[in-house]
Structure formats: structure tokens, C-alpha cells
Amino acid sequence: EKDQYILGIETSCDETAASIIKNGREIVANVVASQIESHKRFGGVVPEIASRHHVEQLTIVFEEAMKQADLTFADLSAIAVTEGPGLVGALLTGINAAKALAFAHGIPLIGVHHIAGHIYANRLIHELEFPLLALVVSGGHTELVYMREHGDFEVIGETLDDAAGEAYDKVARTLGLPYPGGPHIDKLAHEGQASIDLPRAWLSEGSFDFSFSGLKSAVINTLHNAKQKGIELDPKDVAASFQASVIDVLVTKTAQAVDKYHVKQLLLAGGVAANKGLRTALESEFSSREGLTLTIPPLSLCTDNAAMIAAAGSILYEKGVRSDLALNANPGLEL
Ligand code: KG4
Numbered sequence: 320e321k322d323q324y325i326l327g328i329e330t331s332c333d334e335t336a337a338s339i340i341k342n343g344r345e346i347v348a349n350v351v352a353s354q355i356e357s358h359k360r361f362g363g364v365v366p367e368i369a370s371r372h373h374v375e376q377l378t379i380v381f382e383e384a385m386k387q388a389d390l391t392f393a394d395l396s397a398i399a400v401t402e403g404p405g406l407v408g409a410l411l412t413g414i415n416a417a418k419a420l421a422f423a424h425g426i427p428l429i430g431v432h433h434i435a436g437h438i439y440a441n442r443l444i445h446e447l448e449f450p451l452l453a454l455v456v457s458g459g460h461t462e463l464v465y466m467r468e469h470g471d472f473e474v475i476g477e478t479l480d481d482a483a484g485e486a487y488d489k490v491a492r493t494l495g496l497p498y499p500g501g502p503h504i505d506k507l508a509h510e511g512q513a514s515i516d517l518p519r520a521w522l523s524e525g526s527f528d529f530s531f532s533g534l535k536s537a538v539i540n541t542l543h544n545a546k547q548k549g550i551e552l553d554p555k556d557v558a559a560s561f562q563a564s565v566i567d568v569l570v571t572k573t574a575q576a577v578d579k580y581h582v583k584q585l586l587l588a589g590g591v592a593a594n595k596g597l598r599t600a601l602e603s604e605f606s607s608r609e610g611l612t613l614t615i616p617p618l619s620l621c622t623d624n625a626a627m628i629a630a631a632g633s634i635l636y637e638k639g640v641r642s643d644l645a646l647n648a649n650p651g652l653e654l
């Protein structure tokens with residue numbers, strides 16, 4: 320039987336990435352060109368700059384992936400590319416590159432949902448066991464996703480306002496920390512005390528939805544009020560208190576969902592999954608629960624990458640899903 324090789328391409332935000340996955344689970348090439356340095360001075364991702372960087376980097380990145388894997392295009396079973404959600408111009412650069420390669424080499428093309436990708440990053444370290452629950456926490460999304468089988472995603476809860484990563488980035492900006500703020504807050508949080516009382520948005524009883532904008536405003540107000548009174552709050556304590564609130568809500572709601580849905584596996588996905596405090600809290604809560612497998616990908620598979628897109632694409636390929644050359648960017652694509 321011929322090995323399955325999927326080339327993944329990801330350009331939905333500020334990473335230009337290409338990867339090749341063998342038989343759905345083995346990484347044979349993984350290349351990520353980050354643009355963070357170019358966006359830093361603007362305090363966030365500038366869409367037009369992102370698209371221009373993708374165009375410059377794409378060829379270099381997928382050629383490097385082919386070289387790492389030591390494959391030719393004739394060896395590829397399919398090309399999987401992020402179709403959405405994301406920045407429309409950024410998405411289009413990857414989609415057009417994928418279409419050009421698919422057409423030129425006669426290879427099937429498969430559009431992949433970015434969040435499906437984040438979830439499937441977990442399959443690169445552990446086979447999925449259904450039913451499962453995925454806690455997806457990224458710059459654009461905060462969702463609890465229930466899966467009965469491959470490719471079947473039921474969003475049982477989501478953020479009503481800011482995503483967790485967005486809240487991290489906004490609070491970081493308030494504290495004068497560089498973009499992206501998540502890792503900086505994470506580091507400060509470990510050096511400070513969660514001594515400041517901040518709210519937790521539980522929402523209605525039994526709800527798996529999230530809300531982080533009130534917490535973000537509370538941090539801003541607390542800093543403002545302290546300043547007016549001439550009190551100097553230690554940014555480390557602010558970071559620790561903010562992080563404690565975020566983690567408390569994420570872990571508590573996840574625990575309630577795990578109990579309600581009787582899942583066999585709990586997955587962590589998305590850029591905020593790189594958070595040390597969150598990883599530790601999930602491990603202490605879930606790693607020794609009988610009948611439950613906790614899967615947390617390494618940091619490089621949590622933030623945006625193309626290995627996750629190829630991994631999700633592999634399942635679609637097996638299901639016979641194909642996109643045609645009319646594939647278009649879909650910035651608001653639903654899971
Ligand atoms: O998944 P991702 O790379 O891009 C999106 O699809 O959004 O997530 C990026 C987000 C940013 O908001 C970033 O601040 C956050 O992930 N992030 C973190 C950490 N590392 C990255 N947030 C908290 N703690 C971290 N260690």
C-alpha cells in the first residue's frame with residue numbers, strides 16, 4: 320500500500336507555514352516563517368503587511384518543506400490549505416499557492432477549517448479517542464468542541480465577546496508589553512501573586528459559553544483607579560490575577576463539560592494552549608482521571624502551523640472530500 324503524504328499550507332494570520340504529514344500522523348516536514356517582528360511595532364497584525372509577507376515567503380516555505388521531506392510533488396496524495404476563518408487577504412495567498420500547485424502537478428486540493436486544524440494537531444501526538452472534547456483557545460477563538468467521530472464538530476460553548484488570546488493581548492498592551500502579549504503575561508504571572516480580586520464570568524447556570532471582555536475592562540479599571548489613588552500596582556500581580564481568572568473559568572467549564580458528555584479524551588488546542596499556567600492546571604485537574612486521556616500538544620503545534628492543517632486534511636482526504644479550483648477564502652467559515 321502506498322504511503323499517504325499530505326502537504327499542508329497555512330496563511331490565515333501572521334505565520335506562513337508548510338508541512339508534510341505521512342499517513343495522517345507522522346510529521347516529515349514542518350516549516351513556519353513567523354512575521355511577528357514586522358507586526359510588533361504596530362501592536363498587532365496589520366492585514367496588508369501579513370498578505371505581502373505571505374506572498375514573499377510562501378514559495379520558500381513549501382520548497383523547504385519538500386526538501387526536508389525529500390519528496391517530489393508526484394509523491395503527494397493531496398494539498399490541504401486553510402480556507403478560513405482568518406484574514407481574507409492572508410488566506411487568499413495560501414489558497415492561491417495551493418491551487419497553483421494542485422493544478423500544475425495534478426494533485427487533489429482540500430480546503431481545511433483552521434480550528435479543525437488546531438484540534439487535529441493533537442492527532443500528531445496521540446490517536447483521537449471518541450467521544451472527545453476539545454478546549455480551543457486562540458487569538459480569535461475560545462470554544463468547547465464535542466466530537467463523536469472524525470470530522471464531526473459540535474460547538475457546545477463559545478465566547479460571547481473576546482477570545483482568550485485577544486484578552487491576553489489587550490491586557491498585555493495595557494501593561495505596556497509587546498505583541499503578542501500572551502507569552503509575556505504568562506511569564507510575569509509566574510513571578511507575581513494573584514492578589515487582586517478580578518471577576519470570573521460564569522454566565523448562566525450550565526452554560527459552556529465564555530466572556531472575557533468584562534475581565535479585560537476590570538483589569539483596565541483596576542489599573543486606572545490605583546493610579547488615581549497614587550498606588551503602584553505590580554504588573555506581575557496584575558498578570559497573575561488576570562491569568563488566575565482566565566484559567567479558573569476555562570478549567571471549571573471544561574471540567575463540567577467533561578462530566579456532562581462522558582468523554583474519553585480531552586484535547587487542548589490553539590495558541591493559548593502554549594500557556595504554562597493553563598497546561599499545569601489542566602494536567603493537575605485531568606491527567607489522573609480514570610478513563611480519560613488528556614492530550615496537550617507541544618508548544619510548536621499549539622501556535623499556528625501547517626502540520627495541523629495537513630493532519631486535518633488527511634482525514635478529509637480519507638473521507639473522499641475534495642475542493643475544486645473555485646476554492647475561495649472564507650474569513651467567517653463555521654466549524
Ligand atoms: O492559535 P494562534 O497562534 O493564532 C490564532 O489562530 O489566533 O493564537 C495566538 C494567540 C495570541 O493571542 C497569543 O497572545 C496567544 O495565542 N498566546 C498565549 C501564549 N502563547 C501564545 N496566550 C497565553 N499564554 C501563552 N503562553
Ligand code: ZN
Nearest residue numbers: 457589590623
Ligand atoms: Zn490559530
